[in-house]
Amino acid sequence: MTTPLVEVRDLAKTFDVSAPWLNRVVERKPRQFVHAVDGVSFTIERGKTLALVGESGCGKSTVARLLVGLYAPTRGDVRFDGQATDAARQAGELRTLRRRMQMIFQDPYASLNPRWKVLDIIGEPLREHGLVPGPEALRARVGELLLQVGLATADCDKFPHQFSGGQRQRISIARALATQPEFLVCDEPTSALDVSVQAQVLNIMKDLQRERGLTYLFISHNLAVVRHVADQVGVMYLGRLVEVAAKALLFSQPQHPYTRMLLDAIPDIHMSGRSRTPVQGEVPNPLNPPTGCAFHPRCPQANARCAAERPALLSFRGVQVACHAVQEERI
Amino acid sequence: MNERKPLLEVRHLRVEFPTRRGTLLALDDINLDIAPGEILGVVGESGAGKSLTGAAIIGLLEPPGRIASGEIRLDGLRIDNLPYEAMRKIRGRQIGAIFQDPLTSLNPLYTIGQQLTETILTHLPVSAAEARQRAIELLQETGIPAAEQRIDQYPHQFSGGMRQRVVIALALAAEPKLIVADEPTTALDVSIQAQIISLLKRLCKDHGAAVMLVTHDMGVIAETCDRVAVLYAGRVVEIGPVADVIHRPSHPYTAGLMGSIPAMDDSRERLLQIDGAMPRLNAIPQGCAFNPRCPQLMDRCRQDRPELRDAGATQAACWLVAETKGAA
Numbered sequence: 001m002t003t004p005l006v007e008v009r010d011l012a013k014t015f016d017v018s019a020p021w022l023n024r025v026v027e028r029k030p031r032q033f034v035h036a037v038d039g040v041s042f043t044i045e046r047g048k049t050l051a052l053v054g055e056s057g058c059g060k061s062t063v064a065r066l067l068v069g070l071y072a073p074t075r076g077d078v079r080f081d082g083q084a085t086d087a088a089r090q091a092g093e094l095r096t097l098r099r100r101m102q103m104i105f106q107d108p109y110a111s112l113n114p115r116w117k118v119l120d121i122i123g124e125p126l127r128e129h130g131l132v133p134g135p136e137a138l139r140a141r142v143g144e145l146l147l148q149v150g151l152a153t154a155d156c157d158k159f160p161h162q163f164s165g166g167q168r169q170r171i172s173i174a175r176a177l178a179t180q181p182e183f184l185v186c187d188e189p190t191s192a193l194d195v196s197v198q199a200q201v202l203n204i205m206k207d208l209q210r211e212r213g214l215t216y217l218f219i220s221h222n223l224a225v226v227r228h229v230a231d232q233v234g235v236m237y238l239g240r241l242v243e244v245a246a247k248a249l250l251f252s253q254p255q256h257p258y259t260r261m262l263l264d265a266i267p268d269i270h271m272s273g274r275s276r277t278p279v280q281g282e283v284p285n286p287l288n289p290p291t292g293c294a295f296h297p298r299c300p301q302a303n304a305r306c307a308a309e310r311p312a313l314l315s316f317r318g319v320q321v322a323c324h325a326v327q328e329e330r331i
Numbered sequence: 332m333n334e335r336k337p338l339l340e341v342r343h344l345r346v347e348f349p350t351r352r353g354t355l356l357a358l359d360d361i362n363l364d365i366a367p368g369e370i371l372g373v374v375g376e377s378g379a380g381k382s383l384t385g386a387a388i389i390g391l392l393e394p395p396g397r398i399a400s401g402e403i404r405l406d407g408l409r410i411d412n413l414p415y416e417a418m419r420k421i422r423g424r425q426i427g428a429i430f431q432d433p434l435t436s437l438n439p440l441y442t443i444g445q446q447l448t449e450t451i452l453t454h455l456p457v458s459a460a461e462a463r464q465r466a467i468e469l470l471q472e473t474g475i476p477a478a479e480q481r482i483d484q485y486p487h488q489f490s491g492g493m494r495q496r497v498v499i500a501l502a503l504a505a506e507p508k509l510i511v512a513d514e515p516t517t518a519l520d521v522s523i524q525a526q527i528i529s530l531l532k533r534l535c536k537d538h539g540a541a542v543m544l545v546t547h548d549m550g551v552i553a554e555t556c557d558r559v560a561v562l563y564a565g566r567v568v569e570i571g572p573v574a575d576v577i578h579r580p581s582h583p584y585t586a587g588l589m590g591s592i593p594a595m596d597d598s599r600e601r602l603l604q605i606d607g608a609m610p611r612l613n614a615i616p617q618g619c620a621f622n623p624r625c626p627q628l629m630d631r632c633r634q635d636r637p638e639l640r641d642a643g644a645t646q647a648a649c650w651l652v653a654e655t656k657g658a659a
Contacts, residue, residue: 055522165377194608194609195588196604199603200604200606221520224593251595262522265524267525267528268550268553268595282523283522
């Protein structure tokens, strides 16, 4: 068996959201921390797609940023192709690793510099990593990249505002592909787009994966999109993974009550008129998460153990799931 | 539809934005009916004009946007040309509105109770104490726990889903006959979205209010609406009962829109894609506005603009429909 391309172990990130020092002293406020990501472990095989789903504030974007090194983890480590990124950072080799992993952001309006031409935007990683010998080669390479994502070579000299949302997201993809990475982290790449344009972008991403054997971490809150692109799916709730399963299993036999609830909440366009039972309650404040299993206040299966003891992510029925009720075979 | 008089009639509605570079036509010849108690969905992609249609009906078009021609009738009464004060009385009393972002549609400086009682007192002949009682009942109806206490809290003390419940209570406060809901669940997470949609559906049924539900989410439409209108570049391209539009679309745009949505029960490797994007208002193509993106383009589509005509159970604005009709 080959080693997985990405291996994440017990990854955690804590943000300090305390009031300023003077306020803490005068108003006797305590220090406050948000555990945005709290002990997340997963692996991604080469050429596969792992999707992370969850509602706002569950920490999925933080995981993406930790993976590409935009945040330094509070705890845990990320291994890329067998190499620990932390060790690489200390050895000053992070640059070579960075060339091999790139990121696509959610908002194509905010992630492209409005004062730069497309040539500069897509050319930046090429120049930065010294991958092209001169200006002509740069222009040729950028043109090539534009063609790959379905734009024209002549678009080189345009500014981002001259493109529609879907076209801008293609520019983001071209930029991410410039350094010929093996691993792409896509943080809600289609959430800001209309459905017809979303279909265009998802199709391009799948084609590129097939042609180049790319590995994706795909972050989304839309389960239907996830079902379309993913091989493995991880469901996150308040900073922790509650279920990790192969796509087919997760959608046919969801185990964790939260996963079941999410699946039940999707409006289904083909079963017009079907009624569904919305689950009560809302995501708790991450500043003050519930004890035990974070989902227990909303969970129909919760008992005293769920309120007291935090379930670990264990392999069960062919999937990994963190739930007492499932492990005790109550559901 | 013919036996019952429609509650809302929109006829040949045309909305323009005069600009220095010429007049932009944002809505062009929109015709809609909503029967009492009916839920009509309005879908389309960004820029199709769905929110503008809602804004025109509640009389809240942002200047320089204006209704250039056409008429809007509520219960037979023409409301598109009413003076500001008269329209203000209708808004809230007869037409309630729910907007996308519940944080911006509530005033952060007033408590929930003050905002609810203000609306009730403005429109209904009740005393202040009765208004407060009614406000508490409305909050309870929308599923807000401990309504007696929470009525004196400010909007920032509510979560997103709870705020949207308050906005729904506000829209229903004066028992309007019609509610215009503009993307009421777009800013919410999926689990909350399901709660709000079922709440909206239940309350409107209980109160007998008709709803115009504007959204880009076909799933929400499928679950909620009786009929649906599909908008493209400021025109209705297809309108009909929701099941027919979703399962047997007549217009190629509706078909493309449905095919581009990844569904939970399909195993397609690729999604159907509609190439290109919605045209800008200053560059709407001649003939059928969809023609540059249409997979079934004919010569005629480039010159003549199709009007809505009967296509089975729905009505579609497409020459394909006319062709098959003519041949039959």
